Amino acid sequence: MITPPSKRLFNRRSWILENVSEASILIAGFTRIDKPIIDGSPRLELIVSRSSGVDHIDVEYAENKGICVANQPEAIAEAVAEHIVGLVVSSLRRITKGHLYVVEGGWYENGFLRGVTLRGKTLGVVGMGRIGSLASLHLRMLGVNKVLYWSRSRKREVEQLLKAEPASLDRIFRESDVIVVTLPITRETKGIIGYELLSKMKENALIVNVGRGGVIDEDSLARVLRERSDILAALDVYEKEPLPPDDKLVKIAKETGRLVLTPHNAGGTDLSMKLTSLLAVKQVIHYINTGEVWNPVTSTCREARDIAGLWADF
Numbered sequence: 001m002i003t004p005p006s007k008r009l010f011n012r013r014s015w016i017l018e019n020v021s022e023a024s025i026l027i028a029g030f031t032r033i034d035k036p037i038i039d040g041s042p043r044l045e046l047i048v049s050r051s052s053g054v055d056h057i058d059v060e061y062a063e064n065k066g067i068c069v070a071n072q073p074e075a076i077a078e079a080v081a082e083h084i085v086g087l088v089v090s091s092l093r094r095i096t097k098g099h100l101y102v103v104e105g106g107w108y109e110n111g112f113l114r115g116v117t118l119r120g121k122t123l124g125v126v127g128m129g130r131i132g133s134l135a136s137l138h139l140r141m142l143g144v145n146k147v148l149y150w151s152r153s154r155k156r157e158v159e160q161l162l163k164a165e166p167a168s169l170d171r172i173f174r175e176s177d178v179i180v181v182t183l184p185i186t187r188e189t190k191g192i193i194g195y196e197l198l199s200k201m202k203e204n205a206l207i208v209n210v211g212r213g214g215v216i217d218e219d220s221l222a223r224v225l226r227e228r229s230d231i232l233a234a235l236d237v238y239e240k241e242p243l244p245p246d247d248k249l250v251k252i253a254k255e256t257g258r259l260v261l262t263p264h265n266a267g268g269t270d271l272s273m274k275l276t277s278l279l280a281v282k283q284v285i286h287y288i289n290t291g292e293v294w295n296p297v298t299s300t301c302r303e304a305r306d307i308a309g310l311w312a313d314f
Contacts, residue, residue, distance in 0.1 A: 013037075020044075025287070027280050033057040038065060046287055050280045051267065052076050052131075054297050055185050055212060068301035070283060070293040073130055075275035076267035080210050081134035083266035084180055087208050087234035088139065090260060092116050092178075097257040116204065119143030124176030126169065126193070127183040127211060128155045135180055136162050148172050169193075173200040178208070185212035195220035199227075206232040210266045213238035222248045225259060234260040 012031045020026065020041040026033065027048050035058060038044060044067055047057060052073030062069050090096050093115035101113065123144045125132040128151040136147050140162055147164035149155065150172055158164050169192075172179060179201070183189045193216040201207065201224070209216050218239050225231055235249070241264055243250065253259040267276075287293050292304040 025284055027284065028057055030056055033062075035061055038062055038067065046070070046284070046293070048072060048280050048283055048293070049297075050276055052080075053184060053212065059297060063298040063300050066300055067298070068287075068293060069297040070287075070295045070301060071297055072276050072280045072283065072295060074279060075272045077130035077134055079269045079272035080131045080182075080266040081138055082269075083236065083262070084131070084135040084208055084210055085138050085142070087210075087236070087260060087262070088118070088178055088180075088206065089142075091206050091208075091232045091234045092118065094257075096260050100257070117143065118178075120145045121177035122146040122148065122175055124167070124172035124179040125149040125164075126172065126179065126181045127151060128158055128164070129182060131182045131210065132180065133158050133162075135182070136164065139178070144178070148176060169197055170200065173197045175202065176205060177202060178206050181207065181209040181211050181215055183211040183215045185214045189215050191215075191217045193217065193220075195223060198224040201228075201231055204230045204232070206234065208234045210236045213241065218249060222252055225252050225256065229256075229258075232258050234262075236262045236266045237264055 012029070016031060016037055017040055020037060022043060023041050024043045025046045025048070026041065026044060027050055029050050033047060033056060038058065038061060046068045047062060047070070049057060049069070049071040052071055054069060054071050057069060059069050094113045098113050118139065121144055123136060123139055123146065125136055125147065128136070128149040132149065132151075133155070136149070136158070140147065147162050148167040148171065149158070149164050150167060150169050154166060155164070159166070181193065183192070191214065195217070198207070198220050207216070221233060225233060238249070240247075243261065243263070249259065249261060253261050283293055283295065286304065290304065292302045294304040296303045
């Protein structure tokens with residue numbers, strides 16, 4: 001019998017390694033689920049990530065072992081989309097900078113904290129999945145005039161609903177006033193946004209990353225922020241987490257006030273965490289009853305075809 005962990009501080013990884021040997025299903029929080037844990041659970045057949053991301057799971061190794069990996073992005077997507085809106089408005093209207101200015105004893109000086117409005121602006125979305133679509137909808141309602149997007153596949157429903165246009169990365173960086181990046185980290189996306197693209201950003205443009213650290217090359221971003229005093233950025237994810245207090249990005253944020261940093265908490269609201277946990281459990285129950293999951297990540301999963309009524313309790 002597996003003993004539940006104490007509420008006191010404990011080493012989650014050690015607890016998993018000690019108790020996973022008889023598990024056939026694992027709901028993964030944010031602890032790294034890697035080869036030692038997978039090998040330590042020979043009966044394991046399903047891993048459900050209690051988030052939209054699966055970069056904390058060795059997906060390739062799990063798939064090679066015949067294990068199904070699924071994720072749970074629905075509730076978190078709405079929370080992250082709201083966080084994007086917050087980062088965009090805070091950055092464009094200089095809200096964070098204004099707060100620090102007042103706290104340090106300053107007051108309004110003509111033009112010093114003058115921001116820009118969203119109305120009439122062009123939004124570029126790099127990764128038009130659930131999060132990108134929801135963020136586009138919210139920002140459209142706040143006055144964004146045009147939506148450009150880059151994605152692995154055409155999103156015709158989004159094109160119709162939001163009058164969005166598919167575009168190359170080059171066009172998005174040249175034409176967008178606000179760029180939102182929601183990409184996961186993969187071999188294909190690692191470092192996909194480097195100096196060449198960042199240096200093409202429009203005057204006074206803002207780039208926001210809520211996808212995964214490493215999609216934007218941080219050295220290149222730091223270089224562009226130092227070279228151009230008009231560029232703004234807001235990040236919730238980083239190549240190295242936690243972000244070291246002496247990191248170059250922290251220094252730029254302090255020195256310029258043009259970079260907003262949040263601690264990878266875009267998806268973390270009271271409601272999203274509760275719903276995500278409940279939905280992960282519900283997906284596990286569905287798997288036990290049918291052998292299917294509705295958010296498959298690996299080819300070893302059987303995808304649920306009939307999901308009518310699955311959300312009836314939410």
